[in-house]
Amino acid sequence: MKIGITCYPTYGGSGVIATELGKELALRGHEVHFISYALPFRLTKYVENIFFHEVETSTYPVFEFPLYSLSLASKMIEIAEFENLDLLHVHYAIPHATSAYLAKQIVKNKKLKITTTLHGTDITLVGLEPSFLPLVKFSIEQSDGVTAVSRFLKEKTITNYSIEKEINVIPNFVDTEVFKKVSINDCAFRKHIAPNGEKILVHTSNFRPVKRVTDAIRVFNIVQKEVPSKLLLVGDGPDRSECERLTRELNLTESVKFLGKQDGIVEILSSSDIFLIPSQSESFGLAALEAMACGLPVISSSVGGLPELVKHNECGFISEIGDVDRMAKYTLDLLTNDKKYEIFSQNARSRTLNKFDKSIIVPMYEQHYKNILDQ
Numbered sequence: 374m375k376i377g378i379t380c381y382p383t384y385g386g387s388g389v390i391a392t393e394l395g396k397e398l399a400l401r402g403h404e405v406h407f408i409s410y411a412l413p414f415r416l417t418k419y420v421e422n423i424f425f426h427e428v429e430t431s432t433y434p435v436f437e438f439p440l441y442s443l444s445l446a447s448k449m450i451e452i453a454e455f456e457n458l459d460l461l462h463v464h465y466a467i468p469h470a471t472s473a474y475l476a477k478q479i480v481k482n483k484k485l486k487i488t489t490t491l492h493g494t495d496i497t498l499v500g501l502e503p504s505f506l507p508l509v510k511f512s513i514e515q516s517d518g519v520t521a522v523s524r525f526l527k528e529k530t531i532t533n534y535s536i537e538k539e540i541n542v543i544p545n546f547v548d549t550e551v552f553k554k555v556s557i558n559d560c561a562f563r564k565h566i567a568p569n570g571e572k573i574l575v576h577t578s579n580f581r582p583v584k585r586v587t588d589a590i591r592v593f594n595i596v597q598k599e600v601p602s603k604l605l606l607v608g609d610g611p612d613r614s615e616c617e618r619l620t621r622e623l624n625l626t627e628s629v630k631f632l633g634k635q636d637g638i639v640e641i642l643s644s645s646d647i648f649l650i651p652s653q654s655e656s657f658g659l660a661a662l663e664a665m666a667c668g669l670p671v672i673s674s675s676v677g678g679l680p681e682l683v684k685h686n687e688c689g690f691i692s693e694i695g696d697v698d699r700m701a702k703y704t705l706d707l708l709t710n711d712k713k714y715e716i717f718s719q720n721a722r723s724r725t726l727n728k729f730d731k732s733i734i735v736p737m738y739e740q741h742y743k744n745i746l747d748q
């Protein structure tokens with residue numbers, strides 16, 4: 374198949390999934406054309422069958438704001454016609470599904486199909502804004518195929534947008550050959566962070582309010598009073614200053630490490646013991662899946678698609694949003710019981726291998742494409 378993929382190319386789970394899917398499809402012999410405003414950050418080296426087409430937004434004095442959605446639609450038309458694409462797969466509905474709809478109306482190649490993958494706040498937050506809602510609903514309904522990354526997100530889409538269209542749940546995935554515990558025997562990083570053998574808790578996100586990173590700090594504050602430990606905060610975003618302020622207020626500056634954006638996430642996860650994800654809203658929780666793949670039990674809130682990922686009392690624990698006492702209790706339960714910790718760690722890895730490995734999920738996308746093309 375000849376597939377065009379559009380996604381947000383910067384840090385973020387939807388861009389990660391889109392890129393990893395494209396890479397895997399290319400390995401399986403499909404021709405993949407990424408269409409976006411920048412090179413997706415996980416597309417780091419040359420892969421046969423993958424092409425990147427940059428969307429340039431023209432500036433003109435009359436345009437006070439860049440017309441990205443239109444520039445994207447124009448590029449989609451150009452690539453669909455010139456490369457004779459079979460389908461366009463857009464990740465994150467706004468504005469990609471709308472640009473794709475527009476492109477489809479204009480292209481000469483009338484066989485072109487569109488599929489949209491819903492990822493999270495495109496449905497649960499931004500898409501619900503009154504100015505966007507009719508456009509998002511229309512664009513989803515006009516897609517030839519729609520997928521959602523969890524059952525939760527599918528239900529939300531149906532109820533919030535009164536959509537009757539078939540939505541195919543295809544969960545996120547991870548490459549378990551890349552995301553696996555690497556040997557930490559000689560790990561200088563762990564020795565540096567925890568020189569006295571302290572336990573390490575970790576959280577990675579884009580530090581938006583929806584992630585409730587301050588809850589991770591409050592959980593850690595309780596834990597470190599009982600078990601010598603450190604907290605690694607990976608990523609950056611609007612709430613980072615507030616988190617640094619809270620860390621100072623709680624006198625935790627020595628034990629909470631802000632690492633900022635990092636590429637070597639596998640090494641960081643492999644050096645850590647527990648993954649914290651106390652989000653207010655999370656349609657899937659790709660960061661938690663990557664941690665589970667590295668054998669980390671997950672302590673999460675019970676929102677969105679997280680309970681579909683983190684099996685409570687098997688590979689982690691889920692708690693009500695904001696219940697930091699319970700999250701701390703669960704964390705301590707695992708950190709003070711080596712046998713239980715080992716079972717949970719193994720369960721986390723096994724669940725990833727059995728349910729969310731790329732070898733299981735990518736064929737689901739291929740089948741989804743086939744179904745659309747046969748329509």
Ligand code: GMT
Pocket residue numbers: 381384385386387388390492493494495522545583654655656657658659660
């Ligand atoms: O929806 C967002 O906030 C952004 C999006 C992204 O691009 O990172 O995240 C969503 O998609 C991820 C990949 O499918 C999911 O793992 C995240 O749970 C989801 N975020 C939210 O629902 C808040």
